[in-house]
Amino acid sequence: MKQKLNLDTWNRKEHFLFFKQMEEPFFGITIAIDCTKAYENAKDLGVSFFTYYLHKTLVAVNTIEPFRYRIIENEIYIFDRIDVSATIMREDKTFGFSQIEFDADLMQFAENTKNEIARIQTTTGLFTREFSENLIHFSALPWINFTSFSHARSFTWPDGCPKISFGKMMDEKGTKTMSMSIHVHHGLMDGYHVGEFVNLFQELMNA
Numbered sequence: 572m573k574q575k576l577n578l579d580t581w582n583r584k585e586h587f588l589f590f591k592q593m594e595e596p597f598f599g600i601t602i603a604i605d606c607t608k609a610y611e612n613a614k615d616l617g618v619s620f621f622t623y624y625l626h627k628t629l630v631a632v633n634t635i636e637p638f639r640y641r642i643i644e645n646e647i648y649i650f651d652r653i654d655v656s657a658t659i660m661r662e663d664k665t666f667g668f669s670q671i672e673f674d675a676d677l678m679q680f681a682e683n684t685k686n687e688i689a690r691i692q693t694t695t696g697l698f699t700r701e702f703s704e705n706l707i708h709f710s711a712l713p714w715i716n717f718t719s720f721s722h723a724r725s726f727t728w729p730d731g732c733p734k735i736s737f738g739k740m741m742d743e744k745g746t747k748t749m750s751m752s753i754h755v756h757h758g759l760m761d762g763y764h765v766g767e768f769v770n771l772f773q774e775l776m777n778a
Contacts, residue, residue: 573705576640576647583761587647590758594726597734598762599754601719602769606740607747609776618677620740621711622684624749627775628735629655629673629680632707635768637760641704642731647759650705657709659691667691667699670706708734715739720752731756 578584590596606624613623632638632653639650654673658666669687674680691699716739724730738750751772753765 572651573641573648576649578647581647586761587758590756591642591645593757595724596756596758597722597724597730597754598757599720599722599734599752600762600765600769601717601750601752603748604737604751604773604776605746606749606776607745608778610740610747612778616677618681622681623677624737624776625655625657625671625684625709626677626680627772628709629653629707630675630775631768631772632733632735633673634771635764637764638707638733638755638768639705640731640759642729642756642759643704645729647731648704653705653707654703655709656702656706657711659688661692665695666697667694668697668702670700670702706732708732710734710736712736712738713740716741717750717752720750720754722754731759 578587581587609623609627610620613620616623636649639653640647641650652673655669655671657669657671659669660666669691671680671687672683674683720736722734733756734752734754736752738752740747740749751769753768755765
């Protein structure tokens with residue numbers, strides 16, 4: 572379900588109109604996330620760490636409203652729920668785009684993730700199903716401890732979907748950290764909103 576945002580009463584109307592005309596309206600940040608507690612929690616629960624931090628990402632995305640905004644035919648819509656399209660690697664080292672339905676319950680989400688990963692393994696190519704509009708784009712690069720990140724993008728495609736990526740988990744004297752990259756459409760949100768998201772995500776990882 573989604574509802575149209577009334578641009579005429581939105582206090583960021585001018586910001587949206589300004590940034591949406593740009594060839595590259597996205598901006599991005601890269602930060603280090605402490606995942607010491609989250610890694611322990613995932614092990615205790617018997618859930619893969621990937622599934623655990625993907626779930627916490629979606630909890631934060633669904634909590635911070637601008638992350639649920641999407642641009643459809645030059646209008647902004649607010650979705651009630653955001654799911655995820657994560658890149659899933661196959662045994663032959665190709666990957667396919669998944670679509671995993673968000674559930675507030677971690678164990679149900681883990682089941683959704685397990686089933687979708689298994690489905691991707693039986694497919695070939697990038698696009699393995701029809702995709703909805705209520706998504707974030709998500710990827711993990713567990714081989715690389717990156718300090719910056721960029722995405723392949725078509726500037727002519729009317730894209731407003733947040734893109735979140737994680738790097739290799741590092742361990743220094745018992746403290747585990749991961750690089751996290753966040754790219755968002757500047758017409759839909761500002762640095763303040765990204766800061767809200769980052770702070771909430773770190774709280775969820777520390778819980």
